Amino acid sequence: xxxxxxxxxxxxxxxxxxxxxxxxxxxxxxxxxxxxxxxxxxxxxxxxxxxxxxxxxxxxxxxxxxx
Numbered sequence: 861x862x863x864x865x866x867x868x869x870x871x872x873x874x875x876x877x878x879x880x881x882x883x884x885x886x887x888x889x890x891x892x893x894x895x896x897x898x899x900x901x902x903x904x905x906x907x908x909x910x911x912x913x914x915x916x917x918x919x920x921x922x923x924x925x926x927x
Contacts, residue, residue: 869902872915
């Protein structure tokens with residue numbers, strides 16, 4: 861693990877926490893699930909580029925999926 865992976869993980873975790881709080885407050889399943897995924901996936905992804913790709917995709921899902 862290098863510094864960039866750690867910093868990107870912290871950034872995606874904080875954004876995920878915001879999504880999680882928003883989803884819980886609004887009772888919206890999609891932001892809640894994406895927030896949980898954003899907080900947890902950096903523990904399982906070791907490379908920087910996959911971390912960025914998955915993080916950006918998870919942040920875009922609530923924008924495109926309106927349930």
